[in-house]
Amino acid sequence: EIVLTQSPGTLSLSPGERATLSCRASQSVSSNFLAWYQQKPGQAPRLLIYGASSRATGIPDRFSGSGSGTDFTLSISRLEPEDFAVYYCQQYGRSLYTFGQGTKLEIK
């Protein structure tokens, strides 16, 4: 089973700043099979990025994904108030799926 480790656990930033979230895999992950989700309190997760770097429908271009192999990054170029939430990475391999433990992005 591939384990995904996200860092930092909590990131405190101000609106307008840039956020960089990390997702590290215990084994190499195909870039096609790495996704990022945003979750706000009381809501279901929302797909942001798939295939490591492709934005989902309706996702603003301030969100971008990058990386390959075991190291992946979600970047938010200029934080808006609605971006403060919990972010999860997710991978697929051999019919099994795993999520990272999440990074909470909070207002500083």
Add this chain to the structure above:
Amino acid sequence: EVQLLESGGNLVQPGGSLRLSCAASGFAFSSYAISWVRQAPGKGLEWVSVIYSGGNSPYYADSVKGRFTMSRDNSKNTLYLQMNSLRAEDTAVYYCARIRGSYWHFDYWGQGTLVTVSS
């Protein structure tokens, strides 16, 4: 519009059973793989199970293997999760989520149904 609507969550005693349903609409249900993902109170997301479009051989997380059974009825556009031998650690909001093939990610999610295992 793609919609997934879970139901069946409830309070159940340890060792008990419960069946969750996920009613799908707005897309060709039989052509998509669907998963269950759960989230314990205050915790992160945990993948539970997946069933592919053919409905054969679902896959399960080790934490539920042998206790949970996932199935689908393509004629009713509905997904099921039969949960037996429930434990306190199964307490969570259970989401069904559609899987987009080729990239194998979850592109649409339901709103979730709460399962509480407690005496």
